[in-house]
Amino acid sequence: MVAGDTVLPVGERPRRVADLAAAVRELEARRPRWVWADTRDTYPGLLRAGVRVSRCHDVALTEALLLAREGRFGEPRSARAAHARLHGLPVPDDEPGAPDTLFPPESLGAEQMAEVLAGQLARIEALPEPGRFRLLAAAESAGALIAAEMSHDGMPWREDVHDALLTELLGPRPVHGMRPAKLQALAHEVSAAFGHPVNPDSVQQLVKAFKQAGVSLSSTRSWELKRVEHPAVAPLLAYKELARLFSFHGWTWADQWVRGGRFRPEYVVGGVVSGRWATSGGGALQIPKVMRRVVVADEGHTLVVADAAQLEPRVLAAMAGDVGLARAAGEIDLYSALAQAFGGDRDHAKIAMLSAMYGGTSGDAPKLLAIMRQRFPKAYQFVEDAAKAGEEGRLVRSWLGRTSPPPSSRWKELVSGPEGGRAARDRGRFTRNFVVQATAAEWALAMMAVLRGLLPEGAALVFFQHDEVMVHCGLDQAEEVGAAVASAAAQATRLLFGATPVRIPMEAVAVASYADAK
DNA sequence: AAAATGTGCGCC
DNA sequence: AAAGGGCGCACATTTT
Numbered sequence: 001m002v003a004g005d006t007v008l009p010v011g012e013r014p015r016r017v018a019d020l021a022a023a024v025r026e027l028e029a030r031r032p033r034w035v036w037a038d039t040r041d042t043y044p045g046l047l048r049a050g051v052r053v054s055r056c057h058d059v060a061l062t063e064a065l066l067l068a069r070e071g072r073f074g075e076p077r078s079a080r081a082a083h084a085r086l087h088g089l090p091v092p093d094d095e096p097g098a099p100d101t102l103f104p105p106e107s108l109g110a111e112q113m114a115e116v117l118a119g120q121l122a123r124i125e126a127l128p129e130p131g132r133f134r135l136l137a138a139a140e141s142a143g144a145l146i147a148a149e150m151s152h153d154g155m156p157w158r159e160d161v162h163d164a165l166l167t168e169l170l171g172p173r174p175v176h177g178m179r180p181a182k183l184q185a186l187a188h189e190v191s192a193a194f195g196h197p198v199n200p201d202s203v204q205q206l207v208k209a210f211k212q213a214g215v216s217l218s219s220t221r222s223w224e225l226k227r228v229e230h231p232a233v234a235p236l237l238a239y240k241e242l243a244r245l246f247s248f249h250g251w252t253w254a255d256q257w258v259r260g261g262r263f264r265p266e267y268v269v270g271g272v273v274s275g276r277w278a279t280s281g282g283g284a285l286q287i288p289k290v291m292r293r294v295v296v297a298d299e300g301h302t303l304v305v306a307d308a309a310q311l312e313p314r315v316l317a318a319m320a321g322d323v324g325l326a327r328a329a330g331e332i333d334l335y336s337a338l339a340q341a342f343g344g345d346r347d348h349a350k351i352a353m354l355s356a357m358y359g360g361t362s363g364d365a366p367k368l369l370a371i372m373r374q375r376f377p378k379a380y381q382f383v384e385d386a387a388k389a390g391e392e393g394r395l396v397r398s399w400l401g402r403t404s405p406p407p408s409s410r411w412k413e414l415v416s417g418p419e420g421g422r423a424a425r426d427r428g429r430f431t432r433n434f435v436v437q438a439t440a441a442e443w444a445l446a447m448m449a450v451l452r453g454l455l456p457e458g459a460a461l462v463f464f465q466h467d468e469v470m471v472h473c474g475l476d477q478a479e480e481v482g483a484a485v486a487s488a489a490a491q492a493t494r495l496l497f498g499a500t501p502v503r504i505p506m507e508a509v510a511v512a513s514y515a516d517a518k
Numbered sequence: 519a520a521a522a523t524g525t526g527c528g529c530c
Numbered sequence: 531a532a533a534g535g536g537c538g539c540a541c542a543t544t545t546t
Binding site for chain 1: 537540541
Binding site for chain 3: 524525528
């Protein structure tokens with residue numbers, strides 16, 4: 001079934017419809033998988049018309065995944081581009097979609113779309129693991145639906161609580177272009193400590209002022225400042241923290257992103273090469289923890305918040321098929337279960353795992369990695385192989401087949417030059433991490449897709465951050481939603497990895513305010 | 519004047 | 531406690 005300029009139920013004649021939202025609503029009763037060019041262009045309008053669909057195939061997202069899988073990273077991914085490639089025609093660049101139109105005029109007709117779909121399905125079938133890639137495309141497409149729905153529904157955001165918090169920390173809202181009182185006072189303190197005016201936002205001025213005071217700094221990063229004994233340090237650190245809050249999540253930000261008690265960020269599905277989501281506005285994935293108290297459930301409602309603890313090491317255990325690690329990953333606290341192998345020290349187990357996944361080399365890492373290599377050889381080898389592939393300029397893939405971008409042409413020059421070793425190691429750390437992070441991201445997508453289907457009427461996913469979800473629902477639904485989260489996590493693990501001793505538990509808590517979730 | 523780059527830090 | 535991988539964004543500064 002294709003939604004384009006026309007609606008085309010498979011096996012039936014395409015038909016033009018006057019009211020597309022109504023037609024989609026009617027056909028949705030058959031629970032089809034809607035195929036459309038780009039969820040971002042089509043779905044927001046349907047949502048505004050009060051129509052939701054349960055499944056879709058997003059041609060653009062699937063095309064991007066396939067192109068990368070075929071080693072053609074970065075080529076235009078639109079349905080039109082895919083159609084042009086099929087016919088050897090000039091391939092148009094991707095352009096921003098046409099918002100506020102249900103079906104953008106430049107999208108393909110139904111028959112052309114069917115052609116593109118058939119091509120994509122054939123390319124998937126030709127892969128060595130078509131089942132996995134089908135799951136990847138389905139999960140990515142479900143993500144697109146969820147992202148649009150979350151932007152539409154918004155996360156509860158109490159503007160009055162936000163204003164009170166800002167006022168408490170910064171002073172009253174200043175007139176445009178001015179610093180809030182407490183920020184201004186801290187700026188004065190910094191200048192006073194140096195004995196002359198210094199702009200605390202200027203790295204240059206700060207480094208110079210510290211140098212004149214006999215303190216040499218290579219940067220003004222807070223961890224470096226904390227080592228310095230100087231009266232300007234304390235007010236400067238306080239200034240930096242509050243200035244960030246003011247400019248990043250202050251009143252101006254709220255004016256732009258909060259409406260009617262809802263924060264509506266724009267999510268970019270697959271915006272990170274690893275398959276994690278990004279945001280193109282609103283900074284939804286970087287909300288400071290201090291702001292969480294502003295996220296409050298509506299009257300008579302609650303927020304069910306859940307995160308997948310220790311997701312990445314669990315995913316590694318499942319992927320690598322490492323029996324020892326998988327056994328530990330069957331426990332609630334993976335690191336405690338590993339501690340015995342690392343002299344009974346949970347922290348050592350954690351450092352070893354993180355160093356293996358991120359390529360850490362400092363501190364105790366080498367010693368602990370040697371233990372890991374001995375005790376969990378398959379898991380160790382799995383990430384080592386990924387790192388080696390990166391160092392040699394090869395591509396790596398996630399469990400379901402998301403493919404890392406190739407190294408840049410600059411990298412290839414660099415790697416044969418005098419600093420080549422460093423460039424190669426950097427690339428190795430990237431690919432080492434990619435296989436784990438990307439698989440964790442697709443587990444999270446699969447989990448959310450399942451969860452979305454399990455949620456009762458009236459419950460809505462309102463936030464997603466890498467391995468954490470938030471559902472806004474009625475107080476009396478909290479228990480059912482919590483059970484749905486646990487079930488979705490278990491189903492996602494089985495969907496990706498089949499029979500495995502690895503567990504990826506998600507424990508949900510129902511809270512009135514996000515701040516109470518941890 | 520506008521675009522590009524650098525810095526720093528929030529989140530996972 | 532940080533490390534170490536991934537981002538987005540604002541502000542300052544430099545380049546065009």
